[in-house]
Amino acid sequence: MKIYHLLPLLLLVMACGGGQKQREVKEMVSQEPDPMPQASVAETTTSVVGDTAEIKMLKEFYSASLSESPHPGLDTRYLTRAMQQKVKRMSQDADANTVIRAQDVPVDSCETLKIDPLGNSWYRVSYTSGRGTDYEESISIPVKVVKEDGKYCVGYITPEALGGQYGDSLWYSGTEFPEVDRTEPLAFVKSFYDLYTLKHSTLSEHLLQELAAIRSDYLTPKALSCFNRMEQLSSNDGYPEYDVLIGRHDFEYPWRSSVSVNPTDQPDVFQVSVLDDSIRINVTEQEGKYYIDDIYNKECESFLPVE
Numbered sequence: 001m002k003i004y005h006l007l008p009l010l011l012l013v014m015a016c017g018g019g020q021k022q023r024e025v026k027e028m029v030s031q032e033p034d035p036m037p038q039a040s041v042a043e044t045t046t047s048v049v050g051d052t053a054e055i056k057m058l059k060e061f062y063s064a065s066l067s068e069s070p071h072p073g074l075d076t077r078y079l080t081r082a083m084q085q086k087v088k089r090m091s092q093d094a095d096a097n098t099v100i101r102a103q104d105v106p107v108d109s110c111e112t113l114k115i116d117p118l119g120n121s122w123y124r125v126s127y128t129s130g131r132g133t134d135y136e137e138s139i140s141i142p143v144k145v146v147k148e149d150g151k152y153c154v155g156y157i158t159p160e161a162l163g164g165q166y167g168d169s170l171w172y173s174g175t176e177f178p179e180v181d182r183t184e185p186l187a188f189v190k191s192f193y194d195l196y197t198l199k200h201s202t203l204s205e206h207l208l209q210e211l212a213a214i215r216s217d218y219l220t221p222k223a224l225s226c227f228n229r230m231e232q233l234s235s236n237d238g239y240p241e242y243d244v245l246i247g248r249h250d251f252e253y254p255w256r257s258s259v260s261v262n263p264t265d266q267p268d269v270f271q272v273s274v275l276d277d278s279i280r281i282n283v284t285e286q287e288g289k290y291y292i293d294d295i296y297n298k299e300c301e302s303f304l305p306v307e
Helices: 002-016 017-030 040-047 051-065 074-076 081-094 185-202 207-218 221-236 253-257 298-302
Strands: 114-121 121-128 135-147 150-159 258-261 271-273 277-286 289-297
Touching: 040 081, 051 074, 051 114, 051 121, 051 150, 051 271, 074 081, 081 150, 150 258, 185 253, 185 258, 185 271, 185 277, 185 289, 221 289, 253 271, 289 298
Parallel strands: none
Antiparallel strands: 114 121, 121 135, 135 150, 258 271, 271 277, 277 289
């Protein structure tokens, strides 16, 4: 119906050859309601000629994520299965939405959205927060695009803690994992954390189950009970999937270099450092094999009920 209403006017303009009236007609057309869904706003936020399917997907995802009322099903539609789980843990550690690196959607930020290719299916997603205010800030987020089930999805989002780093070396994609040495206490704790943090560095949709299998092999029932209690207390506070063994919810491959294990004045107690967290590990020997028998992280005190 809109086309029929405008056709006589367009013919009149063409007959008169008036450039000014052509501009007036274009303005009238632009005032018509946009029948496209909100996710299509990204098509007007950047002007890349010949966008690839990867860029179009990112535009749709981030336009919808930066809208005033983001749809709750966006992660399921645009993230890989592994990233759907990981982004929740990343956001809990950052206390912000990892997808946009903000706690709340900045007003009018969608209008400044830009997608710049970095190579090898990596892109820099950027937008401006707080435009025209004293808090104006440019947000830049490296994002990796992959194909899953025949469609393009976001396979990785660099967490804010890693700044502008990008590249497939940000996670472990190998199939070889270290053996755990159970013959001596210090070697046991070191090799356990070598395995545990490497597994934590993978992009597996079954990561939580795989980590649970490792804990089942190397933790006593007492330590498992401690782990589960801390996870439950954290979940009660609104932060599920807390991992007391690393003092956080999620872990990144580049952080493995921060992990250290040091003996204490007690032969069965070790101090483990993971980033800024310090975890105390007690070990015990059973039938010639060492196990983790107790876990304490100062972070746990914030979960414990006040007596």
